[in-house]
Amino acid sequence: MAKDTITVTDNVTGKSIELPICHGTHGPGAVDIGVFFKEFGYVTFDPGFVSTASCRSAITYIDGDKGQLLYRGYPIEQLAEKSSFLEVAYLMLYGELPQQPELDGFLGNIVRHTMINESLKGFYQGFYHDAHPMAIMVGVVGSLSAFYHDSTDIRNPEHREIAAHRLIAKMPTIAAACYKHSIGEPFVYPQNKLGYCGNLLNMMFSVPCEEYEVDPIAQKALDMIFILHADHEQNASTSTIRLAGSSAANPFACVASGIAALWGPAHGGANEAVLHMLDQIGDVKNIPKFLEKAKDKNDPFRLMGFGHRIYKNFDPRATLIRKMCHEVLAKLGDENDPLFELALKLEEVALQDDYFKQRKLYPNVDFYSGIIYKVLGIPTNMFTVMFAIARTVGWVSQWMEMIGDPDQRIARPRQLYEGAAMRDYVDMNKRS
Numbered sequence: 382m383a384k385d386t387i388t389v390t391d392n393v394t395g396k397s398i399e400l401p402i403c404h405g406t407h408g409p410g411a412v413d414i415g416v417f418f419k420e421f422g423y424v425t426f427d428p429g430f431v432s433t434a435s436c437r438s439a440i441t442y443i444d445g446d447k448g449q450l451l452y453r454g455y456p457i458e459q460l461a462e463k464s465s466f467l468e469v470a471y472l473m474l475y476g477e478l479p480q481q482p483e484l485d486g487f488l489g490n491i492v493r494h495t496m497i498n499e500s501l502k503g504f505y506q507g508f509y510h511d512a513h514p515m516a517i518m519v520g521v522v523g524s525l526s527a528f529y530h531d532s533t534d535i536r537n538p539e540h541r542e543i544a545a546h547r548l549i550a551k552m553p554t555i556a557a558a559c560y561k562h563s564i565g566e567p568f569v570y571p572q573n574k575l576g577y578c579g580n581l582l583n584m585m586f587s588v589p590c591e592e593y594e595v596d597p598i599a600q601k602a603l604d605m606i607f608i609l610h611a612d613h614e615q616n617a618s619t620s621t622i623r624l625a626g627s628s629a630a631n632p633f634a635c636v637a638s639g640i641a642a643l644w645g646p647a648h649g650g651a652n653e654a655v656l657h658m659l660d661q662i663g664d665v666k667n668i669p670k671f672l673e674k675a676k677d678k679n680d681p682f683r684l685m686g687f688g689h690r691i692y693k694n695f696d697p698r699a700t701l702i703r704k705m706c707h708e709v710l711a712k713l714g715d716e717n718d719p720l721f722e723l724a725l726k727l728e729e730v731a732l733q734d735d736y737f738k739q740r741k742l743y744p745n746v747d748f749y750s751g752i753i754y755k756v757l758g759i760p761t762n763m764f765t766v767m768f769a770i771a772r773t774v775g776w777v778s779q780w781m782e783m784i785g786d787p788d789q790r791i792a793r794p795r796q797l798y799e800g801a802a803m804r805d806y807v808d809m810n811k812r813s
């Protein structure tokens with residue numbers, strides 16, 4: 382047998398076929414099962430995609446055993462230290478780090494699209510003030526397609542690029558407006574000279590009646606958190622966008638579907654859930670009780686911000702965010718902040734516990750990000766919105782990669798049907 386095939390035998394019929402094994406740059410090879418159904422008449426069954434690669438991609442790579450994350454081949458640690466969020470956005474979209482003129486051109490494009498159509502602002506008034514900002518995000522981002530008709534022909538590469546730029550540029554404006562709506566303050570227009578994260582902070586926290594100065598530490602912290610959240614392979618929200626996009630749906634609607642998937646507490650909603658959990662635990666002395674709850678299979682409580690499908694070692698993003706948390710607290714808050722102390726202690730105790738050790742459950746990116754957001758004054762219900770702003774870069778990059786692939790087809794998974802066998806309709810008077 383050649384090295385790069387695998388032989389599969391149906392023990393019922395005795396039929397054998399050789400399936401090719403595709404090798405990527407890094408990571409496990411993938412058995413190409415494209416002919417499996419045709420040859421055997423069986424579909425494959427893999428709920429949760431535990432063993433299934435849903436696509437080819439050249440954007441992000443995770444080595445879960447090593448705790449390694451690469452964007453276009455570059456280690457996340459190097460990008461977090463040396464790059465900026467918009468440079469990373471360029472890298473993700475176009476595959477290479479930009480030369481200075483390319484970066485300048487890209488920044489110019491993003492800046493050109495930061496405003497939203499004035500009519501779009503009316504949408505917010507339809508939401509009650511206590512609407513969850515993620516609910517507003519789903520609605521407003523989905524509605525962008527009703528405003529920007531010149532970027533929805535997905536077969537046109539220029540349209541795709543404009544849509545991608547618009548989404549990256551407008552997301553902070555839309556997000557800040559969600560926050561302003563919830564507190565009844567006027568929306569603040571973008572100030573492009575402030576940079577991506579500075580502009581977001583200004584749109585969230587400035588008011589027309591007072592001077593507001595963006596704190597450079599807050600800006601830097603946000604920029605780094607955004608780099609760390611920019612993409613993460615074929616996670617639930619990205620896969621949702623690829624699935625929605627595979628039917629040739631418009632990009633704004635696709636990204637709205639990704640925002641909906643991100644909102645769940647098992648995914649991006651975990652950062653908000655971590656803060657609620659820490660509030661619920663309340664004190665270091667309660668940690669053992671909550672760890673027992675997390676281990677109890679009859680209790681739905683889970684340690685939020687812990688565990689990951691792919692990482693079976695430290696999530697490198699959590700390591701960087703923990704370090705940043707120390708820095709931000711030292712400069713803008715209090716390094717002895719009881720919430721931070723509680724989080725550090727919870728991590729320490731959980732990592733010594735056999736249950737978490739055996740299952741290789743480590744803190745993930747969401748465990749510490751909320752503490753930084755809190756110090757920056759960002760309210761808890763906006764945490765997942767912050768994640769959505771950053772992940773938009775990954776979403777549009779993955780969407781562009783998919784639509785640009787000449788072999789792209791509509792995604793249409795099969796199923797294992799376990800419902801009733803075929804039966805005849807029973808008239809009402811004959812039903813038992």
Ligand code: CMC
Nearest residue numbers: 646647648649651675683684685686687688689690740745
């Ligand atoms: N607390 C307690 N037990 C856990 C946890 C946790 N946070 N995570 C996993 N386990 C247990 C789980 O019960 C199972 O135990 P057993 O083998 O005895 O049945 C085992 O560990 C494997 O877990 P799983 O649920 O099969 O793993 P998964 O890959 O399907 O789920 C996860 C991954 C991230 C959804 C899960 O670990 C979890 O719910 N974590 C808490 C939520 C969270 O922090 N999510 C953010 C993920 S990172 C950012 C992002 O993706 O957006």
